[in-house]
Amino acid sequence: MGALSLLFPIGLLVAIATRLTATTRQRRMAALSLLGASSRQLRQVAAGEAFLPGVVGALLGVVLWLLGRPLAARASYDGTTFFPSDLTPGPFAITAVVVAIPVVCVVSASLSMRHARISPLEVARSRPSRAARPWRLVPLAAAIVGGALALWSSRSTGQVPASLVTGAYALILATLLLAGPELTRLAGRGLSRLPGAAALLAGNRLRDHPDAGFLPVAGVSLAILTTMAFVAITPAAARSLAATEEVGQRAGTGQAAVEFATPAQSARLVTELSQLPGIGVPTTVISAQVTTAGEPLSAWIGNCQAITAAAAMTDVPCGQATLIAGRDVLSRLSPDQPLELYNMRPTQVLPWTAAPDPSQPEGAHLTPPPRPAATMPAQRGVDMPDLLIDPALLDVPAEAFRPTLILFRYDSPAALESARTLVESQVQSATIATRATTFEGFSQDVRRLYDAISLASIALAIISASALVLAAAASLVERRRPYMLLRMAGTPLATLRRAVFLESATPLLVTGTLAALLGVGVGWGVTALGGDAAYPIGGVLSAPLAILLISLAVLSAVALLVERLTRGNEVHFE
Structure with a gap:
């Protein structure tokens, strides 16, 4: 479950980083096609352009890990430190990462230039996405109802099986990702009806391309869901274990x-x-x-x-x-x-x-x-x-x-x-x-699990925020020409900045809020039906709120790039 939570935003980050230059790559490949390059040659060029940076980046990451491992080993965790060898994954894991990153880069580059082969004279015009359909909301609703019924059926035993919690989390995660584009489309439709040119521009963009609008914020929504569902469970369980004196071996x-x-x-x-x-x-x-x-x-x-x-x-x-x-x-x-x-x-x-x-x-x-x-x-x-x-x-x-x-x-x-x-x-x-080595040892294990999940959630939030920055910047670069033309036509720079901000902030708030509510549902169900502790809703709200505020601040900074990318003296080169 933790691997699932971390692998998705990492893959998302790599894919978005590769697509950062997708627009210029498409135009370059279209020009090569006009000069007579075959589709096979175009694929080879695109794969080579993506493969080499991917290999260099993967190897550089391994070098940075080797250099930073001794420093990370000195960090105190639950009152103890590590040996550098404790922070060394197996050779299979290292090889898998070094191999997987270039493969993801090549696949992402190939997918990003599939439109460039439609016509050798120009890159295919943008068309409304077909990813959003109302039926995508049905599996999410079914997962919520099914998960609630499954958790409720465990109330008689007073214990919630770990497999049930993992299954509910994985099912809700998958259906949330499936329903994300449709939720973004609905949010864009409502946004376009609000007054103001910025709301109209952002709303139409989300309505016509909901998959592109949801992809940048998917990792942040995942981070919020994970935090709300699991970070609150473990400290509540640890407090319950520590406070229970009539269970397990007696003290002394x-x-x-x-x-x-x-x-x-x-x-x-x-x-x-x-x-x-x-x-x-x-x-x-x-x-x-x-x-x-x-x-x-x-x-x-x-x-x-x-x-x-x-x-x-x-x-x-x-x-x-x-x-x-x-x-x-x-x-x-x-x-x-x-x-x-x-x-x-x-x-x-x-x-x-x-x-x-x-x-x-x-x-x-x-x-x-x-x-x-x-x-x-x-x-x-x-x-x-x-x-x-x-x-x-x-x-x-x-x-x-x-x-x-x-x-x-x-x-x-x-x-x-x-x-x-x-x-x-x-x-x-x-x-x-x-008692200290048996029953209270369980409490210590739960506390350590909580610390590990907290660290993983922080790493997940950092990765997701980085993916959000890259995706927002890539989207802005891809639509540089339309923004230039809008600015030349007299659209105020502030309006363009608000439109860029709303394009990412709207799906972020909609899916982030839903992810928080679903996480609360999973966490509350486990703690309340388990009967050992109450779900600490007040203490856990700060984490997703901080993730949302940091993400909105990052989007505000990205919106400032509009002025640099739409300068009038650069229009001649477009």
């Missing part, structure tokens, strides 16, 4: 993964951990997965009182039942369905290359399969159990399995590091997880 608790420790090693570790200052109530746990009608449940098998004390779990009625289930999973347990436990580790530790020992059990059943007589609060989080099971319920002695977790509590970072040193020195591949 540790979970030592000792999957490759024998039962004797685990028992010795519990004894030694209990003797460390600042470490309290360590205990071993046998972890397992439990089959149900739906997704499997996670279970901890061991002494209930010791587990709840070490994991800081509250409101767990250990003395009331031997099988305790979270209230959120109780309905998935049926008294008529035996509970099968799997993904358990046998007592003997075998090397990875050894064949499984059929005499060593890797699962068990509950006998008899009871319905939980007690429930506990839902233990949300990937590092917490859905079920607490007394070892006496297993149809296989608990001694046939080795513990995979050691739970404990710590009162200071120094105590945690002492426990980590002890565990990792005695058990191969052992790790210790805390």
